[in-house]
Amino acid sequence: MEADAGMGETPLDDRGLAYGDGLFETVLVRDGRPQLWEAHLARLAHGCQVLRMPLPPRDALERPLTNPGEGLVVLKLLLTRGDGGRGYAPPEAPVPRLRWQLSPFVPDARRWTRGVRIRHCRLQLGIQPALAGLKHLNRLENVLARSEWSDTHTAEGLLCDSEDRLVEATCMNLFWQREGRLETPRLTRCGVAGTLRAALLECLPIAEVDATPAVLADAEAVWLGNSVQGIWPVTRLDGPGGDMLHRWSIQAVHRRLQATGHASLGYPTRFDD
Amino acid sequence: MEADAGMGETPLDDRGLAYGDGLFETVLVRDGRPQLWEAHLARLAHGCQVLRMPLPPRDALERPLTNPGEGLVVLKLLLTRGDGGRGYAPPEAPVPRLRWQLSPFVPDARRWTRGVRIRHCRLQLGIQPALAGLKHLNRLENVLARSEWSDTHTAEGLLCDSEDRLVEATCMNLFWQREGRLETPRLTRCGVAGTLRAALLECLPIAEVDATPAVLADAEAVWLGNSVQGIWPVTRLDGPGGDMLHRWSIQAVHRRLQATGHASLGYPTRFDD
Numbered sequence: 001m002e003a004d005a006g007m008g009e010t011p012l013d014d015r016g017l018a019y020g021d022g023l024f025e026t027v028l029v030r031d032g033r034p035q036l037w038e039a040h041l042a043r044l045a046h047g048c049q050v051l052r053m054p055l056p057p058r059d060a061l062e063r064p065l066t067n068p069g070e071g072l073v074v075l076k077l078l079l080t081r082g083d084g085g086r087g088y089a090p091p092e093a094p095v096p097r098l099r100w101q102l103s104p105f106v107p108d109a110r111r112w113t114r115g116v117r118i119r120h121c122r123l124q125l126g127i128q129p130a131l132a133g134l135k136h137l138n139r140l141e142n143v144l145a146r147s148e149w150s151d152t153h154t155a156e157g158l159l160c161d162s163e164d165r166l167v168e169a170t171c172m173n174l175f176w177q178r179e180g181r182l183e184t185p186r187l188t189r190c191g192v193a194g195t196l197r198a199a200l201l202e203c204l205p206i207a208e209v210d211a212t213p214a215v216l217a218d219a220e221a222v223w224l225g226n227s228v229q230g231i232w233p234v235t236r237l238d239g240p241g242g243d244m245l246h247r248w249s250i251q252a253v254h255r256r257l258q259a260t261g262h263a264s265l266g267y268p269t270r271f272d273d
Numbered sequence: 274m275e276a277d278a279g280m281g282e283t284p285l286d287d288r289g290l291a292y293g294d295g296l297f298e299t300v301l302v303r304d305g306r307p308q309l310w311e312a313h314l315a316r317l318a319h320g321c322q323v324l325r326m327p328l329p330p331r332d333a334l335e336r337p338l339t340n341p342g343e344g345l346v347v348l349k350l351l352l353t354r355g356d357g358g359r360g361y362a363p364p365e366a367p368v369p370r371l372r373w374q375l376s377p378f379v380p381d382a383r384r385w386t387r388g389v390r391i392r393h394c395r396l397q398l399g400i401q402p403a404l405a406g407l408k409h410l411n412r413l414e415n416v417l418a419r420s421e422w423s424d425t426h427t428a429e430g431l432l433c434d435s436e437d438r439l440v441e442a443t444c445m446n447l448f449w450q451r452e453g454r455l456e457t458p459r460l461t462r463c464g465v466a467g468t469l470r471a472a473l474l475e476c477l478p479i480a481e482v483d484a485t486p487a488v489l490a491d492a493e494a495v496w497l498g499n500s501v502q503g504i505w506p507v508t509r510l511d512g513p514g515g516d517m518l519h520r521w522s523i524q525a526v527h528r529r530l531q532a533t534g535h536a537s538l539g540y541p542t543r544f545d546d
Contacts, residue, residue, distance in 0.1 A: 126399025
Protein backbone atom coordinates (compact mmCIF):
# COMPACT_ATOMS: atom_id res chain seq x y z
CA MET A 1 0.00 0.00 0.00
CA GLU A 2 1.31 3.40 -0.97
CA ALA A 3 0.94 6.59 0.98
CA ASP A 4 -2.21 8.37 -0.09
CA ALA A 5 -2.22 12.14 -0.03
CA GLY A 6 -5.14 14.52 0.11
CA MET A 7 -5.20 17.68 -1.98
CA GLY A 8 -1.48 17.47 -2.62
CA GLU A 9 0.23 20.80 -2.93
CA THR A 10 0.49 23.99 -0.98
CA PRO A 11 1.10 27.44 -2.42
CA LEU A 12 4.11 29.48 -1.35
CA ASP A 13 2.10 31.99 0.62
CA ASP A 14 0.29 29.39 2.68
CA ARG A 15 0.89 30.51 6.26
CA GLY A 16 1.69 26.97 7.30
CA LEU A 17 4.69 26.97 5.01
CA ALA A 18 5.61 30.62 5.61
CA TYR A 19 5.37 30.65 9.41
CA GLY A 20 4.40 27.19 10.63
CA ASP A 21 1.03 28.82 11.28
CA GLY A 22 -1.05 25.71 11.71
CA LEU A 23 -1.60 22.41 13.48
CA PHE A 24 -1.33 18.72 12.79
CA GLU A 25 -2.54 15.38 14.10
CA THR A 26 -1.19 11.90 13.48
CA VAL A 27 -3.88 9.32 14.04
CA LEU A 28 -3.65 5.55 14.22
CA VAL A 29 -6.36 4.06 12.00
CA ARG A 30 -7.24 0.40 12.52
CA ASP A 31 -9.44 -1.25 9.90
CA GLY A 32 -10.87 2.11 8.98
CA ARG A 33 -11.52 3.23 12.57
CA PRO A 34 -9.43 6.13 13.90
CA GLN A 35 -8.17 5.37 17.42
CA LEU A 36 -8.62 8.02 20.12
CA TRP A 37 -10.41 10.05 17.48
CA GLU A 38 -12.36 12.21 19.92
CA ALA A 39 -9.13 13.12 21.70
CA HIS A 40 -7.50 14.07 18.40
CA LEU A 41 -10.49 16.20 17.42
CA ALA A 42 -10.53 17.82 20.85
CA ARG A 43 -6.84 18.76 20.65
CA LEU A 44 -7.27 20.12 17.13
CA ALA A 45 -10.29 22.15 18.23
CA HIS A 46 -8.37 23.50 21.21
CA GLY A 47 -5.46 24.42 18.95
CA CYS A 48 -7.76 26.26 16.56
CA GLN A 49 -9.25 28.15 19.49
CA VAL A 50 -5.83 29.20 20.80
CA LEU A 51 -4.60 30.20 17.34
CA ARG A 52 -8.00 31.74 16.51
CA MET A 53 -8.44 29.67 13.38
CA PRO A 54 -11.78 28.22 12.27
CA LEU A 55 -12.02 24.48 12.86
CA PRO A 56 -13.11 22.65 9.70
CA PRO A 57 -16.41 20.78 10.04
CA ARG A 58 -16.19 17.25 11.32
CA ASP A 59 -17.15 15.69 8.00
CA ALA A 60 -14.22 17.44 6.30
CA LEU A 61 -11.86 16.08 8.95
CA GLU A 62 -13.33 12.59 8.53
CA ARG A 63 -13.23 12.59 4.72
CA PRO A 64 -9.81 10.88 4.61
CA LEU A 65 -11.36 8.01 6.56
CA THR A 66 -13.96 7.12 3.95
CA ASN A 67 -11.77 4.46 2.40
CA PRO A 68 -8.51 4.03 4.30
CA GLY A 69 -8.27 0.27 3.72
CA GLU A 70 -7.76 -2.65 6.11
CA GLY A 71 -5.15 -3.02 8.80
CA LEU A 72 -3.05 -0.27 10.35
CA VAL A 73 -2.65 3.09 8.69
CA VAL A 74 -1.45 6.42 10.04
CA LEU A 75 -3.52 9.42 9.05
CA LYS A 76 -1.71 12.72 9.15
CA LEU A 77 -3.98 15.75 9.16
CA LEU A 78 -2.27 19.07 8.52
CA LEU A 79 -4.31 22.21 8.98
CA THR A 80 -2.88 25.63 8.15
CA ARG A 81 -4.34 29.12 8.45
CA GLY A 82 -4.44 29.18 4.64
CA ASP A 83 -3.23 31.96 2.38
CA GLY A 84 -1.77 35.23 3.51
CA GLY A 85 1.95 34.79 3.99
CA ARG A 86 3.00 38.40 3.36
CA GLY A 87 3.12 39.52 6.97
CA TYR A 88 2.68 38.06 10.44
CA ALA A 89 -0.77 39.61 10.97
CA PRO A 90 -3.32 36.85 10.37
CA PRO A 91 -6.06 37.58 7.83
CA GLU A 92 -9.28 38.77 9.45
CA ALA A 93 -11.23 35.90 7.91
CA PRO A 94 -8.74 33.10 7.35
CA VAL A 95 -9.74 30.16 5.16
CA PRO A 96 -7.84 27.23 6.67
CA ARG A 97 -6.31 24.70 4.33
CA LEU A 98 -6.65 21.04 5.30
CA ARG A 99 -4.19 18.52 3.92
CA TRP A 100 -3.96 14.84 4.76
CA GLN A 101 -1.88 11.81 4.10
CA LEU A 102 -2.50 8.11 4.79
CA SER A 103 0.54 5.89 5.23
CA PRO A 104 0.81 2.20 6.02
CA PHE A 105 2.14 1.57 9.51
CA VAL A 106 3.69 -1.30 11.44
CA PRO A 107 4.40 -0.69 15.12
CA ASP A 108 7.65 -1.92 16.62
CA ALA A 109 6.39 -4.77 18.81
CA ARG A 110 9.90 -5.49 20.13
CA ARG A 111 9.87 -2.11 21.82
CA TRP A 112 6.66 -3.04 23.62
CA THR A 113 8.05 -6.34 24.85
CA ARG A 114 11.74 -5.58 25.47
CA GLY A 115 11.54 -1.87 26.18
CA VAL A 116 13.79 0.87 24.87
CA ARG A 117 17.00 2.70 25.57
CA ILE A 118 16.68 6.49 25.56
CA ARG A 119 18.94 9.44 26.24
CA HIS A 120 18.79 12.97 27.53
CA CYS A 121 18.99 15.61 24.80
CA ARG A 122 21.22 18.65 25.18
CA LEU A 123 18.65 20.95 23.62
CA GLN A 124 16.29 22.57 26.10
CA LEU A 125 12.79 23.58 25.05
CA GLY A 126 11.92 27.26 25.15
CA ILE A 127 9.19 28.20 27.60
CA GLN A 128 6.13 29.43 25.72
CA PRO A 129 2.87 29.02 27.65
CA ALA A 130 0.91 30.54 24.75
CA LEU A 131 1.65 27.47 22.63
CA ALA A 132 2.14 24.80 25.29
CA GLY A 133 0.32 21.54 24.70
CA LEU A 134 -0.55 22.26 21.06
CA LYS A 135 0.58 20.06 18.20
CA HIS A 136 1.45 23.06 16.07
CA LEU A 137 3.72 23.24 13.04
CA ASN A 138 6.66 24.99 14.75
CA ARG A 139 8.74 21.90 15.41
CA LEU A 140 12.33 22.98 14.82
CA GLU A 141 13.17 22.26 18.45
CA ASN A 142 12.04 18.66 17.95
CA VAL A 143 14.04 18.42 14.72
CA LEU A 144 17.20 19.72 16.41
CA ALA A 145 16.71 17.44 19.41
CA ARG A 146 16.14 14.41 17.18
CA SER A 147 19.35 15.28 15.32
CA GLU A 148 21.39 14.75 18.48
CA TRP A 149 21.73 11.01 17.88
CA SER A 150 21.74 8.71 14.88
CA ASP A 151 22.59 5.34 16.42
CA THR A 152 19.78 2.80 16.14
CA HIS A 153 20.13 1.65 19.77
CA THR A 154 18.65 4.91 21.00
CA ALA A 155 14.88 4.96 20.56
CA GLU A 156 14.10 8.42 21.86
CA GLY A 157 15.52 11.55 23.47
CA LEU A 158 14.24 13.27 26.62
CA LEU A 159 13.71 17.01 26.62
CA CYS A 160 13.78 19.44 29.51
CA ASP A 161 12.71 23.07 29.33
CA SER A 162 15.15 25.95 29.66
CA GLU A 163 14.71 25.81 33.44
CA ASP A 164 15.68 22.13 33.52
CA ARG A 165 12.25 20.63 34.12
CA LEU A 166 11.36 17.37 32.39
CA VAL A 167 8.85 17.87 29.56
CA GLU A 168 8.63 15.00 27.08
CA ALA A 169 10.57 13.00 24.52
CA THR A 170 11.02 14.30 20.96
CA CYS A 171 7.77 12.71 19.75
CA MET A 172 6.39 10.90 22.81
CA ASN A 173 5.13 11.75 26.25
CA LEU A 174 6.94 10.67 29.39
CA PHE A 175 5.57 8.81 32.41
CA TRP A 176 7.21 7.38 35.49
CA GLN A 177 6.34 5.75 38.79
CA ARG A 178 7.97 7.01 41.98
CA GLU A 179 7.16 5.66 45.43
CA GLY A 180 4.20 3.88 43.89
CA ARG A 181 2.76 7.05 42.35
CA LEU A 182 2.36 7.57 38.60
CA GLU A 183 3.58 10.96 37.36
CA THR A 184 4.01 12.82 34.08
CA PRO A 185 5.38 16.29 33.38
CA ARG A 186 2.98 19.20 33.59
CA LEU A 187 2.75 20.71 30.08
CA THR A 188 1.71 24.28 30.81
CA ARG A 189 4.97 25.89 29.64
CA CYS A 190 5.91 23.81 26.57
CA GLY A 191 5.57 20.34 25.11
CA VAL A 192 2.83 18.53 23.22
CA ALA A 193 -0.10 17.14 25.19
CA GLY A 194 -0.49 13.74 23.54
CA THR A 195 -3.84 12.10 23.02
CA LEU A 196 -2.67 8.83 24.57
CA ARG A 197 -1.46 10.87 27.55
CA ALA A 198 -4.92 12.41 27.78
CA ALA A 199 -6.50 8.95 27.69
CA LEU A 200 -4.18 7.68 30.43
CA LEU A 201 -4.85 10.74 32.60
CA GLU A 202 -8.56 9.97 32.34
CA CYS A 203 -8.22 6.31 33.34
CA LEU A 204 -5.44 6.36 35.91
CA PRO A 205 -4.37 8.46 38.89
CA ILE A 206 -1.41 10.10 37.16
CA ALA A 207 -0.19 13.34 38.71
CA GLU A 208 1.01 16.15 36.43
CA VAL A 209 4.13 17.50 38.09
CA ASP A 210 7.11 19.83 37.72
CA ALA A 211 10.18 17.66 38.09
CA THR A 212 13.86 17.78 37.28
CA PRO A 213 15.59 14.82 35.61
CA ALA A 214 16.81 13.79 39.06
CA VAL A 215 13.42 12.20 39.77
CA LEU A 216 14.14 9.51 37.20
CA ALA A 217 16.97 8.19 39.35
CA ASP A 218 14.37 7.39 42.00
CA ALA A 219 11.76 6.04 39.59
CA GLU A 220 10.66 2.42 39.85
CA ALA A 221 9.52 2.47 36.23
CA VAL A 222 9.68 4.84 33.26
CA TRP A 223 7.64 4.78 30.05
CA LEU A 224 7.27 6.69 26.80
CA GLY A 225 4.07 6.66 24.84
CA ASN A 226 2.10 8.17 22.02
CA SER A 227 -1.08 7.37 20.16
CA VAL A 228 0.68 5.82 17.18
CA GLN A 229 3.48 3.76 18.76
CA GLY A 230 1.71 2.75 21.95
CA ILE A 231 3.72 2.50 25.17
CA TRP A 232 7.39 1.63 25.47
CA PRO A 233 8.90 0.65 28.80
CA VAL A 234 12.23 2.42 29.27
CA THR A 235 14.97 -0.03 30.25
CA ARG A 236 17.97 2.27 29.99
CA LEU A 237 18.52 6.01 30.22
CA ASP A 238 21.73 7.53 28.89
CA GLY A 239 23.24 10.97 29.21
CA PRO A 240 23.48 13.19 26.14
CA GLY A 241 26.81 11.61 25.22
CA GLY A 242 25.46 8.05 25.34
CA ASP A 243 26.92 7.23 28.78
CA MET A 244 24.58 5.05 30.86
CA LEU A 245 22.79 6.77 33.75
CA HIS A 246 20.15 4.24 34.84
CA ARG A 247 18.77 0.81 34.05
CA TRP A 248 15.37 -0.67 34.78
CA SER A 249 14.15 -4.23 34.31
CA ILE A 250 10.66 -4.68 32.98
CA GLN A 251 8.20 -5.55 35.71
CA ALA A 252 4.50 -6.07 36.22
CA VAL A 253 3.99 -2.35 36.78
CA HIS A 254 5.27 -1.66 33.25
CA ARG A 255 2.75 -4.09 31.82
CA ARG A 256 -0.15 -2.55 33.72
CA LEU A 257 0.34 0.92 32.21
CA GLN A 258 0.84 -0.65 28.80
CA ALA A 259 -2.39 -2.61 29.17
CA THR A 260 -4.38 0.52 29.93
CA GLY A 261 -2.80 2.56 27.15
CA HIS A 262 -2.89 -0.18 24.56
CA ALA A 263 -6.55 -0.91 25.25
CA SER A 264 -7.37 2.53 23.84
CA LEU A 265 -5.37 1.83 20.68
CA GLY A 266 -6.27 -1.80 20.02
CA TYR A 267 -2.68 -2.87 20.69
CA PRO A 268 -1.73 -5.96 22.77
CA THR A 269 -2.55 -5.64 26.45
CA ARG A 270 -0.87 -8.87 27.64
CA PHE A 271 2.77 -9.77 27.39
CA ASP A 272 4.30 -13.16 28.08
CA ASP A 273 7.08 -12.16 30.47
CA MET B 274 3.05 44.52 -11.43
CA GLU B 275 1.86 41.21 -10.03
CA ALA B 276 3.63 39.06 -7.53
CA ASP B 277 5.88 36.61 -9.34
CA ALA B 278 6.41 33.21 -7.77
CA GLY B 279 9.21 30.74 -8.30
CA MET B 280 8.52 27.02 -8.54
CA GLY B 281 5.06 27.45 -7.06
CA GLU B 282 3.92 24.52 -4.98
CA THR B 283 5.21 22.45 -2.11
CA PRO B 284 4.35 18.79 -1.44
CA LEU B 285 2.73 17.80 1.83
CA ASP B 286 5.79 16.07 3.20
CA ASP B 287 8.08 19.02 2.63
CA ARG B 288 9.74 19.53 6.01
CA GLY B 289 9.19 23.27 5.77
CA LEU B 290 5.46 22.71 5.78
CA ALA B 291 5.50 19.77 8.19
CA TYR B 292 7.81 21.26 10.84
CA GLY B 293 8.83 24.77 9.80
CA ASP B 294 12.17 23.12 9.06
CA GLY B 295 13.73 25.84 6.95
CA LEU B 296 14.72 29.48 6.61
CA PHE B 297 13.63 32.57 4.75
CA GLU B 298 14.92 35.95 3.68
CA THR B 299 13.02 39.02 2.55
CA VAL B 300 15.20 41.24 0.43
CA LEU B 301 14.63 44.75 -0.85
CA VAL B 302 15.45 44.84 -4.56
CA ARG B 303 15.99 48.26 -6.14
CA ASP B 304 16.11 48.41 -9.93
CA GLY B 305 17.23 44.81 -10.03
CA ARG B 306 19.89 45.17 -7.34
CA PRO B 307 19.29 43.36 -4.03
CA GLN B 308 20.09 45.63 -1.09
CA LEU B 309 22.31 44.27 1.72
CA TRP B 310 22.58 41.13 -0.37
CA GLU B 311 25.82 39.92 1.20
CA ALA B 312 24.25 40.24 4.65
CA HIS B 313 21.21 38.24 3.54
CA LEU B 314 23.41 35.53 2.04
CA ALA B 315 25.54 35.46 5.18
CA ARG B 316 22.52 35.00 7.45
CA LEU B 317 21.11 32.29 5.21
CA ALA B 318 24.46 30.51 5.16
CA HIS B 319 24.71 30.74 8.93
CA GLY B 320 21.17 29.38 9.27
CA CYS B 321 22.00 26.44 7.01
CA GLN B 322 25.08 25.73 9.08
CA VAL B 323 23.12 25.75 12.35
CA LEU B 324 20.32 23.59 10.92
CA ARG B 325 22.86 21.42 9.05
CA MET B 326 21.23 21.95 5.69
CA PRO B 327 23.18 22.40 2.45
CA LEU B 328 23.22 26.00 1.24
CA PRO B 329 22.14 26.22 -2.41
CA PRO B 330 24.79 27.61 -4.75
CA ARG B 331 24.88 31.37 -5.12
CA ASP B 332 23.62 31.31 -8.69
CA ALA B 333 20.50 29.42 -7.61
CA LEU B 334 19.84 32.03 -4.93
CA GLU B 335 20.37 34.82 -7.47
CA ARG B 336 18.19 33.29 -10.19
CA PRO B 337 15.08 35.23 -9.06
CA LEU B 338 17.06 38.42 -9.67
CA THR B 339 17.64 37.84 -13.36
CA ASN B 340 14.63 39.90 -14.37
CA PRO B 341 12.95 41.49 -11.35
CA GLY B 342 11.92 44.68 -13.17
CA GLU B 343 12.44 48.36 -12.36
CA GLY B 344 11.74 50.12 -9.09
CA LEU B 345 11.24 48.53 -5.69
CA VAL B 346 10.43 44.87 -5.30
CA VAL B 347 10.62 42.55 -2.31
CA LEU B 348 12.17 39.17 -2.95
CA LYS B 349 11.15 36.46 -0.55
CA LEU B 350 13.42 33.43 -0.55
CA LEU B 351 12.09 30.39 1.26
CA LEU B 352 14.43 27.47 1.75
CA THR B 353 13.24 24.22 3.34
CA ARG B 354 15.06 21.01 4.14
CA GLY B 355 13.07 19.38 1.35
CA ASP B 356 11.16 16.12 1.50
CA GLY B 357 11.01 13.80 4.47
CA GLY B 358 8.17 14.88 6.69
CA ARG B 359 7.41 11.49 8.27
CA GLY B 360 9.46 11.96 11.43
CA TYR B 361 11.55 14.63 13.11
CA ALA B 362 14.88 13.01 12.22
CA PRO B 363 16.30 14.92 9.25
CA PRO B 364 17.24 12.87 6.19
CA GLU B 365 20.93 12.05 6.06
CA ALA B 366 21.32 13.75 2.70
CA PRO B 367 18.59 16.38 2.53
CA VAL B 368 17.82 18.03 -0.80
CA PRO B 369 16.71 21.53 0.15
CA ARG B 370 13.85 23.08 -1.74
CA LEU B 371 14.17 26.74 -2.71
CA ARG B 372 11.07 28.78 -3.37
CA TRP B 373 10.86 32.47 -4.12
CA GLN B 374 8.40 35.21 -4.70
CA LEU B 375 8.80 38.76 -6.03
CA SER B 376 6.26 41.34 -4.93
CA PRO B 377 6.00 45.04 -5.72
CA PHE B 378 6.74 47.19 -2.69
CA VAL B 379 6.15 50.78 -1.60
CA PRO B 380 7.69 51.80 1.72
CA ASP B 381 5.68 53.95 4.10
CA ALA B 382 7.56 57.26 3.85
CA ARG B 383 5.31 58.90 6.46
CA ARG B 384 6.69 56.52 9.04
CA TRP B 385 10.22 57.68 8.19
CA THR B 386 9.32 61.35 8.52
CA ARG B 387 6.74 61.39 11.32
CA GLY B 388 7.76 58.31 13.24
CA VAL B 389 5.55 55.57 14.64
CA ARG B 390 3.51 54.62 17.66
CA ILE B 391 4.26 51.16 19.02
CA ARG B 392 3.17 49.04 21.97
CA HIS B 393 4.46 46.35 24.26
CA CYS B 394 3.14 42.88 23.47
CA ARG B 395 1.89 40.57 26.21
CA LEU B 396 3.46 37.53 24.58
CA GLN B 397 6.98 36.77 25.74
CA LEU B 398 9.41 34.98 23.44
CA GLY B 399 10.66 31.57 24.54
CA ILE B 400 14.38 31.36 25.21
CA GLN B 401 16.02 29.09 22.64
CA PRO B 402 19.73 29.82 22.08
CA ALA B 403 19.93 27.00 19.50
CA LEU B 404 17.76 29.02 17.11
CA ALA B 405 18.47 32.58 18.24
CA GLY B 406 19.22 35.05 15.46
CA LEU B 407 18.02 32.81 12.64
CA LYS B 408 15.23 33.79 10.29
CA HIS B 409 13.72 30.32 10.44
CA LEU B 410 10.21 29.23 9.56
CA ASN B 411 8.95 28.72 13.14
CA ARG B 412 7.21 32.04 13.52
CA LEU B 413 4.06 31.30 15.50
CA GLU B 414 5.28 33.54 18.32
CA ASN B 415 5.46 36.44 15.87
CA VAL B 416 2.01 35.61 14.53
CA LEU B 417 0.50 35.52 18.03
CA ALA B 418 2.27 38.75 19.02
CA ARG B 419 1.11 40.51 15.86
CA SER B 420 -2.43 39.38 16.62
CA GLU B 421 -2.44 41.42 19.83
CA TRP B 422 -3.54 44.61 18.06
CA SER B 423 -5.50 45.46 14.96
CA ASP B 424 -5.79 49.26 15.18
CA THR B 425 -3.96 51.05 12.39
CA HIS B 426 -2.39 53.61 14.76
CA THR B 427 -0.07 50.98 16.16
CA ALA B 428 2.78 50.27 13.78
CA GLU B 429 4.59 47.55 15.69
CA GLY B 430 4.75 45.56 18.92
CA LEU B 431 7.75 45.13 21.21
CA LEU B 432 8.68 41.67 22.42
CA CYS B 433 10.52 40.66 25.55
CA ASP B 434 11.77 37.17 26.32
CA SER B 435 10.31 35.00 29.08
CA GLU B 436 12.76 36.61 31.52
CA ASP B 437 11.52 40.10 30.62
CA ARG B 438 14.48 41.26 28.56
CA LEU B 439 13.83 43.39 25.47
CA VAL B 440 14.42 41.46 22.24
CA GLU B 441 12.85 43.02 19.13
CA ALA B 442 9.57 44.03 17.53
CA THR B 443 7.40 41.48 15.73
CA CYS B 444 9.22 41.99 12.40
CA MET B 445 11.80 44.68 13.13
CA ASN B 446 14.85 45.15 15.29
CA LEU B 447 14.95 47.66 18.13
CA PHE B 448 17.51 50.38 18.82
CA TRP B 449 17.68 53.15 21.37
CA GLN B 450 20.01 55.85 22.62
CA ARG B 451 20.57 56.21 26.35
CA GLU B 452 22.97 58.75 27.89
CA GLY B 453 24.32 59.34 24.42
CA ARG B 454 25.07 55.66 23.79
CA LEU B 455 23.41 53.61 21.07
CA GLU B 456 22.15 50.20 22.19
CA THR B 457 20.24 47.23 20.80
CA PRO B 458 19.16 43.98 22.46
CA ARG B 459 21.62 41.12 22.47
CA LEU B 460 20.09 38.31 20.39
CA THR B 461 21.81 35.24 21.81
CA ARG B 462 18.68 33.73 23.40
CA CYS B 463 15.96 34.49 20.85
CA GLY B 464 14.97 36.99 18.17
CA VAL B 465 15.94 37.51 14.56
CA ALA B 466 19.26 39.18 13.82
CA GLY B 467 18.23 41.53 11.01
CA THR B 468 20.50 42.37 8.12
CA LEU B 469 19.95 46.11 8.57
CA ARG B 470 20.87 45.64 12.23
CA ALA B 471 24.06 43.89 11.10
CA ALA B 472 24.86 46.78 8.76
CA LEU B 473 24.30 49.34 11.53
CA LEU B 474 26.45 47.37 13.98
CA GLU B 475 29.26 47.47 11.42
CA CYS B 476 29.06 51.24 10.86
CA LEU B 477 28.18 52.60 14.28
CA PRO B 478 29.23 52.05 17.90
CA ILE B 479 26.04 50.25 18.95
CA ALA B 480 26.31 48.10 22.07
CA GLU B 481 24.44 44.79 22.21
CA VAL B 482 22.97 44.65 25.69
CA ASP B 483 20.60 42.78 27.99
CA ALA B 484 17.98 45.29 29.08
CA THR B 485 14.53 45.33 30.58
CA PRO B 486 11.78 47.55 29.13
CA ALA B 487 12.57 50.06 31.88
CA VAL B 488 15.55 51.33 29.87
CA LEU B 489 13.18 52.81 27.30
CA ALA B 490 11.87 55.25 29.91
CA ASP B 491 15.37 56.74 30.07
CA ALA B 492 16.00 56.63 26.34
CA GLU B 493 16.60 59.86 24.44
CA ALA B 494 15.54 58.19 21.20
CA VAL B 495 14.08 54.85 20.09
CA TRP B 496 13.96 53.34 16.59
CA LEU B 497 12.73 50.25 14.82
CA GLY B 498 14.29 49.05 11.61
CA ASN B 499 14.55 46.29 9.08
CA SER B 500 16.04 45.85 5.65
CA VAL B 501 12.73 46.28 3.81
CA GLN B 502 11.04 49.12 5.68
CA GLY B 503 14.13 51.10 6.62
CA ILE B 504 14.21 52.91 9.96
CA TRP B 505 11.23 54.29 11.85
CA PRO B 506 11.72 56.74 14.72
CA VAL B 507 9.46 55.76 17.62
CA THR B 508 7.42 58.73 18.85
CA ARG B 509 5.12 56.94 21.24
CA LEU B 510 5.26 53.71 23.24
CA ASP B 511 2.09 52.21 24.67
CA GLY B 512 1.47 49.43 27.13
CA PRO B 513 -0.15 46.20 25.93
CA GLY B 514 -3.59 47.68 26.45
CA GLY B 515 -2.88 50.78 24.36
CA ASP B 516 -2.28 53.12 27.33
CA MET B 517 0.50 55.64 26.65
CA LEU B 518 3.79 55.03 28.47
CA HIS B 519 6.26 57.40 26.78
CA ARG B 520 6.50 59.98 24.04
CA TRP B 521 9.50 61.20 22.09
CA SER B 522 9.79 64.07 19.66
CA ILE B 523 11.89 63.49 16.55
CA GLN B 524 15.31 65.07 16.83
CA ALA B 525 18.57 65.25 14.94
CA VAL B 526 19.77 62.03 16.58
CA HIS B 527 16.87 60.15 15.01
CA ARG B 528 17.82 61.45 11.59
CA ARG B 529 21.45 60.46 12.00
CA LEU B 530 20.67 56.76 12.57
CA GLN B 531 18.16 56.86 9.73
CA ALA B 532 20.77 58.37 7.43
CA THR B 533 23.24 55.58 8.17
CA GLY B 534 20.68 52.81 7.83
CA HIS B 535 18.97 54.23 4.77
CA ALA B 536 22.27 54.68 2.97
CA SER B 537 22.63 50.90 2.90
CA LEU B 538 19.13 50.51 1.41
CA GLY B 539 19.04 53.41 -1.06
CA TYR B 540 16.32 55.12 0.99
CA PRO B 541 16.27 58.88 1.76
CA THR B 542 19.03 59.99 4.11
CA ARG B 543 17.89 63.61 4.61
CA PHE B 544 14.65 64.81 6.06
CA ASP B 545 13.34 68.38 6.04
CA ASP B 546 12.49 68.78 9.70
